Amino acid sequence: MSKLLWRHGVVLLVVAFSLVPILFVLSAALNPLGTLNSSELYPTGATVKNFAKLFSDPDHSFGRWFVNSVFIALASSFASVFLSVCAAYAFSRMRFAGRRVGLLSLLLIQMFPQFLAIVTIFIIFTEVTELYPAFGFNSVWGLLLLYLGGALGVNTYLMKGxxxxxxxxxxxxxxxxxxxxAQIFWRIILPLVAPVLAVTAMLAFIGTINEFLMANIFLRADDSKTLAVGMFGLLGPDNRNVNFGIFAAGTLITAVPTVAVFLWLQRYIVSGLTMGAVKG
Amino acid sequence: MGFLIGRVAAVGITAAVLLYTVPPLIRTQSWTMLGILAAVTAAVSYLYLTKRHVPAKYLVPGTIFLLTFQVIPVLYTFTVAFTNYGDGHRGSKQEAVGAIERESLVEIPGAPDYALTVAARGGEVVFLLVDRETKAVQVGTAEGLSPVDDAEVSLTGKVLGAPGYEILPAGERDGEVQALAVPTARGAIKSSGLSRAIEFHANRKYDPACDCISDSGTGQRWTADDEVGYFVAADGTNLIQGWKVNVGLANFTRVVSDPTISGHFLGVLIWNFAFALGSVALSFALGMVCALALHHPRMRGTRIYRVLLILPYAMPSFAMLLVWRDMFNTDFGLINRMLGTDIDWMGSPTGARLSLLLVNLWLGFPYMFLVTTGALQAIPRELTEASSIDGASAWQGFRRVTLPLLLVALSPLLIASFAYNFNNFNAVRFITNGGPYPVDNNLVGKTDLLITYTYRLAFEGGSGQFGFASAISVFIFAIVATISAIAFRRTRAQEEVYS
Incomplete structure (x- = not known):
């Protein structure tokens, strides 16, 4: 028994570490005063005032950010998984001239993360904004196109595995x-790898929700922002203390979709993550 | 049937894209882009109409996105890194001259006052100018002034119609109207408001003979220096507006030679490696400890423990980073209030770095816990049991059997995690924003990673140094590529050894 006791002890300690910030967010979101310096680790009161204020704030359109984020994340994760599973199907099942070169170039491209080219992406999209405002800065569509550009490089090799x-x-x-x-692809292959596709899409979803670097360059107008860009602005240098309550409320709302999907797919996550590891 | 639907969809999408993208390209006369677009759409339509080239049908959609939004920007980064592109150096020399002359415009006293009507002639925006005194009608274009016959002029001097001209409503094509300058003997005529045009005189003028700009007011002179992309005066000062030139390796050598950068850059590089290594090592260690602790057949409550342990991974990380930052806040933060202290955690380099590592540990260990759990299940129990029968202690069994097997299985993921943390922009941007900053350089801080440094050079701190920022990007590319290449070779070798 004592052999198991230390195991419980270790895990409980780590669980405490992992829960402290989450507990703090929870308590800050329910905190009636809604400021940072009045928020304790455990809830000192319970109110939905912060949630109400978050949605009625005239300076910030949280609802819009939420819709933008979920839209971009859903669209880009589905589309990018689809694009890369298409490419992976060709690489895995067909033999054609240029297959080896294609695979090798994908490996090479994988080493160059897209966001490192942010300077030139900015220069290119300055031009695009002039020509096609609907796909330029301050538009979720332009950002979506950009995210799709990173799709093939990241996932194809994994999918081929x-x-x-x-x-x-x-x-x-x-x-x-x-x-x-086409029938083999849609009727046989896709259903068989569906669980893995779901995990990949989920990871892409979470990655997109958290993407800040490129979104911050792209989305300057308040109603075009994503959650990451908008909520970062909520805690500006002047209102870090006063806005903390509504920020915490926003964090909890943002967490709902991700945590839900996470717990739902938990079973597949481990196999999805390690399967990619076996194929290098 | 399915083939037919696929065909119609592919051609329909291509046609829609073409319809949307072509008009602006024609308007701006971007013939090269138009040519590329035509070639690509033709190729795509052919591909989906024929029954041949099946692999290409699956590869092309993703490849188009990949080329446009990843490969081209990356290649472009490599070329921008060799220029001085940035604030003050955005356009061509001609554009710089235009901007300098425009900036120095002054109204010519006593010059005729024109009533302005904006019109289009064959698609080009022109000015129809009516001299308020003589009532003579002239057309002003970028080439100069010429008389207009048979124009119908209202009492206020507005041109109501003229053969060959289309009168534009006020406010239309405003950008072109603002940019149009009609050259005259003394200067240029430009619009001033919607219905008035005035003759201006440029104080500073470009003279192609000496390749210089001279100021007619002060007599000062600035000669073009194509090495640095500036007009430079004899005393070494330069005009603010410059142009884009090739600077060769200057952006790269600056990292070593510029004393305000070189010392800090080395620091950033070392910290960047330390941060990535430290983050991976710490989170792997903690994740593995948890996985090992739960990895026991008689262990109870593993399901609930597992859920609680991966919660940090499921929470939105950008928001939790900000929560952590504010927990460390000196005046209002939870940590100082709970400890009853008044410590500026992010004030010292060491404090800021340790805090960053702690926060990144919190964010990173659940992932490591998940993958180690998976890998542990793949290690046969017989192996550790056999070693304990042979008399190995629990520690020896772990050290000699479990750990090596884990490392083989997980090394690709550990390397990927290293590469991810090497460019972990969000963690640094949100928690410390690179700070604390040294006194002699407010563009690079003690916790900056290369990627946050690049970002600040290009977009924050008001410096807009795109060329230099691109050069730093190229450095990161080189480092990440080297690491990945080495890692790839090593994993290959390891797999061969253990499989």
Missing amino acids: FLDTVPKELDESATVDGASH
Whole structure:
């Protein structure tokens, strides 16, 4: 028994560490005074005032940020997973001239994260804003296009690894039965790798919700902002203390979709993360 | 049937893109872009109409995005790194001359006052100018003034119509109207408000003979220096407006030679490595400890522990970073209030660095816990049992059996995590914003990573040094690529050894 006791002890200690900030956010969100210096670790009162104030604040459009963020994150995670699973299907199942070169260049491109080119992305999109304002700065569409540009480089190699684990005999027998390449892709491959796709999409979703570097350059107008850009502005140097309550409320609301998806897919996450590791 | 739907959809999307993108390109006369666009759409339509080239059908959509929004910006970064592009050096020399002359415009006293009507002639914006005294009608273009016949002029001097001209409503094509300067013998005629035009005289003028700008008021002279992209006076001062020139390796050598940068840059580089290594090592250690502690057949409550341990990973990290920052706040923060202290945690370099590592540990260990749990389940229990039967202590069993196997399985993820933390922009931007800053340089702080430094050079701190920022980006590219290449080789070698 004592052998298990130290295990509980260690884990409880770490659990305390992981819960302290979360508890603090919870208590700050419920704190009636809504300031940083009146927020304690444990709730000292319970009110939904901060939540109400968050949505009625005339200077900030939190609702809009939330919609923007969820839209960009959903659209870009779905589209980028789709684009990369398409490419992975070609690399995994077909043999064609340039396949090796293509795979190697993807490996090379993977080493150059897109956001490092932020300076030239800014220069390019200054030009795009002049020509096509709907896809330029202050538009979620332009940012979405940009995120899709990073899709293939990040996920394709991983996806190819997943697809390689699906036995080839399956699509061979389908081909014998007269299925086309599109039918094999939609009816056989996609359903089989769906759990892995879900995990990849979820990680992309969370990554996009948290993306700040490029979004901050792109979205300057208040109603075009995402949660990361907008809520960063909530805690500006002058109102760090007073706005903390509504900020904490916003944090909790933002956490709802991510935590929910996370707990729901928990089972697959471990296999999804480590499967990518086996294929280097 | 499915093939037909696919065809229609692909061609429809291509046509829609074409319809949307072409008009602005024609308006700005970007023929090269138009050519590329035509070639790409033609190729895409062909690809989805034919039954051949099946692999390309799956590869092309993602590749187009990849090329446009990742490969081209990256390559472009490499070229910008060799220029002085940035505030004061945005355009061509011609644009700089135009800007300098425009800045120095003064109204010519006693010059004729014109009533202005903006019109279009063959798509080009022109001024129809009516001299308020003589009532003579002239057309002003970028080439100069010429008379207009048969113009119908109202009493106020507004031109109501003239053959060959289309009168534009007020406010239309405003940018072109503002930019139009009609050259005259003494200066230029420019619009002043919606219905008036005035002849201006440029105090500073460019003279192609000496490749210099001279000021007719003070007699001062600035000669063009194509090395630095400025007009420089004899005393070494330069005009603010410059132009973009190739500076060769200057941006790269500046890191070593410029005394206000070189010392700090080395510091940033060392801290950048330390931060990435420290973050990975600490979070892997803590995550592994948790995974090992829960990895016991008779352990109870593992499900609830697991959920509580991965909560930090599921919370929105940008918001939690800000929460941590404010917990460390000197005046209002929770930590100082709970400890009853008054410490400026982020005030000293060491304090700020340790705080950053602690926060990043909090954010990072759940991921490591998750992947170690997965990897542990893949290690057969017989291996550790066999070692304990052979007389190995628990520590020896861990050190000699479990840990090496974990490292083999997880090293690609650890390397990926290192690469991620090497460029962990959010953590530094949100918690310390690079601070504390040394007294002699407010552009680079003691906790800056290369990526936050790049960002500040280009977009914050009012410096707008795009060329130099790109050069730092190229440094990061080189470092990350080297690490990835080495890591890739090593994992290959390891897999061969252990498999």
